[in-house]
Amino acid sequence: xxxxxxxxxxxxxxxxxxxxxxxxxxxxxxxxxxxxxxxxxxxxxxxxxxxxxxxxxxxxxxxxxxxxxxxxxxxxxxxxxxxxxxxxxxxxxxxxxxxxxxxxxxxxxxxxxxxxxxxxxxxxxxxxxxxxxxxxxxxxxxxxxxxxxxxxxxxxxxxxxxxxxxxxxxxxxxxxxxxxxxxxxxxxxxxxxxxxxxxxxxxxxxxxxxxxxxxxxxxxxxxxxxxxxxxxxxxxxxxxxxxxxxxxxxxxxxxxxxxxxxxxxxxxxxxxxxxxxxxxxxxxxxxxxxxxxxxxxxxxxxxxxxxxxxxxxxxxxxxxxxxxxxxxxxxxxxxxxxxxxxxxxxxxxxxxxxxxxxxxxxxxxxxxxxxxxxxxxxxxxxxxxxxxxxxxxxxxxxxxxxxxxxxxxxxxxxxxxxxxxxxxxxxx
Ligand code: SDX
Numbered sequence: 364x365x366x367x368x369x370x371x372x373x374x375x376x377x378x379x380x381x382x383x384x385x386x387x388x389x390x391x392x393x394x395x396x397x398x399x400x401x402x403x404x405x406x407x408x409x410x411x412x413x414x415x416x417x418x419x420x421x422x423x424x425x426x427x428x429x430x431x432x433x434x435x436x437x438x439x440x441x442x443x444x445x446x447x448x449x450x451x452x453x454x455x456x457x458x459x460x461x462x463x464x465x466x467x468x469x470x471x472x473x474x475x476x477x478x479x480x481x482x483x484x485x486x487x488x489x490x491x492x493x494x495x496x497x498x499x500x501x502x503x504x505x506x507x508x509x510x511x512x513x514x515x516x517x518x519x520x521x522x523x524x525x526x527x528x529x530x531x532x533x534x535x536x537x538x539x540x541x542x543x544x545x546x547x548x549x550x551x552x553x554x555x556x557x558x559x560x561x562x563x564x565x566x567x568x569x570x571x572x573x574x575x576x577x578x579x580x581x582x583x584x585x586x587x588x589x590x591x592x593x594x595x596x597x598x599x600x601x602x603x604x605x606x607x608x609x610x611x612x613x614x615x616x617x618x619x620x621x622x623x624x625x626x627x628x629x630x631x632x633x634x635x636x637x638x639x640x641x642x643x644x645x646x647x648x649x650x651x652x653x654x655x656x657x658x659x660x661x662x663x664x665x666x667x668x669x670x671x672x673x674x675x676x677x678x679x680x681x682x683x684x685x686x687x688x689x690x691x692x693x694x695x696x697x698x699x700x701x702x703x704x705x706x707x708x709x710x711x712x713x714x715x716x717x718x719x720x721x722x723x724x725x726x727x728x729x730x731x732x733x734x735x736x737x738x739x740x741x742x743x744x745x746x747x748x749x750x751x752x753x754x755x756x757x758x759x760x761x762x763x764x765x766x767x768x769x770x771x772x773x774x775x776x777x778x779x780x781x782x783x784x785x786x787x788x789x790x791x
Pocket of ligand 1: 409592593595596597626627628629631656657663664665666667668669670671672720722725726727
């Protein structure tokens with residue numbers, strides 16, 4: 364393979380280096396394009412063909428449906444690792460030894476208390492506030508209570524910022540749910556594992572002991588692993604570009620939470636359940652919704668289907684679909700929504716519209732069914748996605764800072780008015 368690409372424009376040829384990644388992906392390095400061609404740039408709405416960075420964290424192969432974190436397959440990690448191990452792997456690049464794992468968890472626990480004044484911010488929200496808006500606000504507010512987390516020029520400062528947010532974020536997630544449920548805001552229990560502690564903080568009733576359910580603990584641990592990172596998706600790219608201005612980690616994460624909220628991205632898991640409920644209320648008429656999804660004049664999309672990168676099955680969706688069956692059976696939950704989802708999937712996978720466009724179920728299609736069986740309200744599903752994605756966002760932000768990436772500032776193609784003279788209002 365040649366190691367350059369040639370671009371001919373206005374009769375002039377320009378050579379640009381080809382760069383190859385460790386999985387044999389190839390990119391044209393256009394860093395010098397504008398200066399070499401006297402101002403010509405590329406344009407690529409949605410960055411469908413544009414790489415924003417080189418990264419060693421997560422590898423996706425959309426055609427083959429492959430997902431690996433730091434070289435480990437998602438299937439192995441979901442089966443054999445726990446969420447904190449995966450968080451350590453994503454952030455620091457290697458699976459932790461027992462000592463490293465225990466120290467990491469101890470450091471996280473030591474920083475997991477959230478300043479009591481943050482409760483006043485939670486109290487100020489109406490119960491009807493969407494949990495993603497609450498979570499994004501509280502995450503940004505953490506900066507005010509942890510000013511040292513902004514200028515993290517040393518790796519030590521960065522580590523302290525990382526363990527602080529890994530300790531405090533689950534508290535914010537729990538407070539967001541407890542606010543909705545009118546329950547007192549309290550703290551977890553440092554004698555518990557990371558995921559057990561999340562569940563206890565979310566669901567403990569003030570007048571009862573909280574009894575852990577291993578089925579739910581294992582299911583949530585697996586779901587968080589499956590959501591932990593996904594290379595340069597919309598919210599991760601947001602975290603990286605906000606962080607590239609050297610805004611602090613918490614402010615960058617708050618921006619990522621807002622990006623994840625959108626129904627085309629992480630908000631899809633909530634939209635999937637709302638869609639499945641609507642189909643159920645409509646007597647299970649999946650054909651009507653399939654027709655709506657295919658109708659160009661109808662903005663309705665089959666939520667939980669399609670993906671920018673996967674043009675094959677999303678490997679996470681496969682794992683979650685099996686887990687949904689297992690968790691509902693273990694919990695003795697009969698949920699007609701699951702049958703509707705399976706029926707919809709079968710129809711879509713046989714329908715030329717979806718087959719031709721390579722639209723398969725994605726991570727959001729089945730996840731909500733498990734969250735629902737766990738007793739998590741629908742508008743909290745994307746908050747659970749954010750909890751899972753937290754270590755990935757942190758890892759990507761840390762990589763961007765350690766690699767000293769330049770501030771993100773894309774160019775544009777101007778298509779507005781050319782120069783014109785000002786007219787006084789009397790003459791308009
Ligand atoms: C996540 O990027 C990531 O990695 C994200 C994520 C992560 O882990 O971070 O994987 C998490 O966000 C998963 C995606 C969740 N979103 C949804 O489920 C919402 C429904 N899906 C779509 O809106 C859509 O598929 C996207 C947004 C996910 C991807 O859209 P693209 O890549 O921009 O594709 P497109 O909009 O150009 O669609 C191509 C064609 C179009 O039809 P034509 O114009 O060619 O005729 O496919 C159609 C679209 O209309 N299409 C759909 C569809 N998705 C695409 N038609 C009906 N239903 C759908 N769901």
